[in-house]
Amino acid sequence: xxxxxxxxxxxxxxxxxxxxxxxxxxxxxxxxxxxxxxxxxxxxxxxxxxxxxxxxxxxxxxxxxxxxxxxxxxxxxxxxxxxxxxxxxxxxxxxxxxxxxxxxxxxxxxxxxxxxxxxxxxxxxxxxxxxxxxxxxxxxxxxxxxxxxxxxxxxxxxxxxxxxxxxxxx
Numbered sequence: 001x002x003x004x005x006x007x008x009x010x011x012x013x014x015x016x017x018x019x020x021x022x023x024x025x026x027x028x029x030x031x032x033x034x035x036x037x038x039x040x041x042x043x044x045x046x047x048x049x050x051x052x053x054x055x056x057x058x059x060x061x062x063x064x065x066x067x068x069x070x071x072x073x074x075x076x077x078x079x080x081x082x083x084x085x086x087x088x089x090x091x092x093x094x095x096x097x098x099x100x101x102x103x104x105x106x107x108x109x110x111x112x113x114x115x116x117x118x119x120x121x122x123x124x125x126x127x128x129x130x131x132x133x134x135x136x137x138x139x140x141x142x143x144x145x146x147x148x149x150x151x152x153x154x155x156x157x158x159x160x161x162x163x164x165x166x167x168x169x170x
Contacts, residue, residue: 007107009155014111015070017146022076026108027145030078033104037097040089046097049079049131051142056130060115060142063123070113074144079127081137091118094140101143111148114141 002010031048039045051057052075061071071077080098082090098114105112117123117139127139 002107007103009157011103011106012152012154013113014146014148014150014152015113015144016149017070017073017075017111017144018149019073020075020147022110022145022147026105026110027076027078029108030101030104030110030145033100034078034080034097037093037100039093039096040087043087043089043093045083045086045090045093047081047083047133047137048097048101049081049133051077051079051131057144059130060127060144063117063126063142064115064120068115068123070115070144071142073146073149075146077145078143079131079133080140080143081131081133082140083136084138085136090138091140098141098143105143105145109147110145111150113144115144116141 027050034046034048051060057071057074057077060077061069078101080094080101082094084090087093102112102114117127118141124139127133127142133139
C-alpha cells in the first residue's frame with residue numbers, strides 16, 4: 001500500500017471510464033471507508049445510495065449543464081445524501097465522507113469524480129426523484145466511479161501552492 005501523501009498525489013478527477021464493470025467487493029470497500037468517516041458528535045447524518053443501473057447513470061449525465069457528463073461512461077455512482085435535521089454540520093460531514101469515497105476509489109485502482117448537486121435545485125430534484133430520497137435529506141453530490149479511460153499526471157510536489165500555507169497568522 002502507498003503512503004497517504006502518494007495516494008493524494010496520484011488521485012485526480014477522472015471523467016471518462018471504460019466499460020469494465022466495477023466489482024461489488026470494491027464498492028463494498030469504498031462504502032466501508034465512507035461509513036468510517038468522522039462526523040460532528042458522531043451523528044452520521046449521511047446516507048449513501050449506490051447507482052449501477054445504466055439508464056439512471058446516463059440520465060445523471062444531464063442533471064447539470066456542466067460537470068455531470070462523466071456519467072455518460074461511469075459504471076457506478078454513489079449519491080451522498082444527508083439528513084439536514086440531524087446535524088448542523090451535515091455539509092462538512094458529507095464532504096468528509098465524499099473525500100473518503102474518492103480516496104478509497106483511488107486506492108482500489110478506480111477513477112472517480114465528484115459531481116456537486118447541493119444548491120442546484122433542478123439537479124437535486126432529479127436525483128431525489130430517481131432515488132426516492134425524502135425531502136428532509138439534501139443531496140450534496142454524486143460521485144461517478146469506474147475504471148479509468150484517461151490518465152492524468154500526478155500532482156507535482158514542487159508546484160504545489162505553498163504560498164497558501166501560513167504560520168501563526170495570515
